[in-house]
Amino acid sequence: MLRYLEVKDGIREMIQKKEPGSKIPSRNYLCKKFEVARNTIDKAIMELEQEGSLYSVKGSGTFVAENHSRKMLNVAVILPSVMDDIYPRFIFGIEQYAPVHDINIVLFSSDRLPDRQRANVQRAIEMQADGCIIIPTLDSEQSFETFQKLREKKIPFVLCSRSVDGLDVPFVGVNNCYGAHMAARHLIECGCTRLSYISDKKYSVALERYYGYETAMLEYAGRVERGEMLLGNFDETELRRRLHNMFAKPDYPDGVVCFDDNTAAFLYVVLQEMGLRIGEDVKVVGNNNSDICNKLLVPLSSVSSRSSTMGKEAVKLLMKEMEGQGGETLFLLAPEIFIRESSTGKRVQMQVV
Numbered sequence: 001m002l003r004y005l006e007v008k009d010g011i012r013e014m015i016q017k018k019e020p021g022s023k024i025p026s027r028n029y030l031c032k033k034f035e036v037a038r039n040t041i042d043k044a045i046m047e048l049e050q051e052g053s054l055y056s057v058k059g060s061g062t063f064v065a066e067n068h069s070r071k072m073l074n075v076a077v078i079l080p081s082v083m084d085d086i087y088p089r090f091i092f093g094i095e096q097y098a099p100v101h102d103i104n105i106v107l108f109s110s111d112r113l114p115d116r117q118r119a120n121v122q123r124a125i126e127m128q129a130d131g132c133i134i135i136p137t138l139d140s141e142q143s144f145e146t147f148q149k150l151r152e153k154k155i156p157f158v159l160c161s162r163s164v165d166g167l168d169v170p171f172v173g174v175n176n177c178y179g180a181h182m183a184a185r186h187l188i189e190c191g192c193t194r195l196s197y198i199s200d201k202k203y204s205v206a207l208e209r210y211y212g213y214e215t216a217m218l219e220y221a222g223r224v225e226r227g228e229m230l231l232g233n234f235d236e237t238e239l240r241r242r243l244h245n246m247f248a249k250p251d252y253p254d255g256v257v258c259f260d261d262n263t264a265a266f267l268y269v270v271l272q273e274m275g276l277r278i279g280e281d282v283k284v285v286g287n288n289n290s291d292i293c294n295k296l297l298v299p300l301s302s303v304s305s306r307s308s309t310m311g312k313e314a315v316k317l318l319m320k321e322m323e324g325q326g327g328e329t330l331f332l333l334a335p336e337i338f339i340r341e342s343s344t345g346k347r348v349q350m351q352v353v
Contacts, residue, residue: 008044020066076124078134086307093311114142132157156321170329179303179335180212183285192255196227199259200234227253243270261286279345299340
């Protein structure tokens with residue numbers, strides 16, 4: 001066990017004997033008592049404050065909190081990023097449920113790097129987290145052994161949004177296949193006769209959405225043609241080149257299902273460069289229903305990833321795991337499509353289908 005965790009346990013035992021509102025000994029006293037450096041005491045106290053056992057008053061000291069006797073659960077939430085707006089929504093969903101169930105959230109960002117994700121999982125183990133909620137980075141198979149360490153330490157965890165091949169753990173996500181099927185069907189109902197699917201990434205979620213597009217193509221065979229498809233790992237230069245080639249042809253697609261809203265925004269730029277009207281010459285639907293949808297020149301129709309609901313369901317499922325209840329370990333959310341001008345060709349009040 002790390003030394004600061006031993007110190008943290010010692011301070012916790014100390015405050016259990018004190019009344020709420022009473023002051024704990026100074027940091028200098030605690031350094032001498034536990035024979036550690038000041039930064040070790042600071043780290044232990046900081047975590048006890050995060051858990052709700054202590055609070056500090058500037059210039060006065062550190063005091064025992066009112067709820068110090070209540071058991072707080074520490075849950076590590078490990079995300080690929082905290083910048084994309086779908087992730088703050090995910091956190092918001094967790095925070096709707098966590099505080100009223102005495103759950104303290106410790107947030108980690110992996111910056112989309114498997115190595116950083118492995119380090120974050122290790123940090124969750126070192127802090128003796130009661131559980132973890134993880135949205136894996138791409139190439140998370142590289143972190144497979146690290147995920148297994150959570151099991152060895154008997155720390156329950158839930159994966160969200162995308163799974164990891166070979167890892168049999170509780171999962172919460174959205175039905176991406178059905179969502180893309182909804183998007184394709186909507187474009188067909190809006191009059192499109194040649195549909196394409198575009199993704200500059202090739203991994204599980206991109207494939208699931210492609211399967212949904214293909215299902216719609218089979219369902220409407222004879223009525224709709226399958227346009228040229230882009231599904232691979234492309235940088236911006238290559239994606240731009242391929243899109244220019246696709247829409248320079250006389251039989252360019254008049255409807256496009258995009259992997260996500262950022263891909264749709266990139267497509268917008270290419271279409272505008274080529275003089276094609278979004279929503280009229282080419283109808284477009286994105287995925288994730290991110291904030292960018294209403295900021296684009298032509299508001300973007302998009303399938304919602306329901307990130308907030310996903311976060312709330314993830315923490316509820318994790319609670320069952322931590323309490324040893326087990327039961328259902330797969331929770332798929334039904335997608336929603338938000339209709340805007342990019343697929344209708346005219347200004348509409350936002351509709352949810």
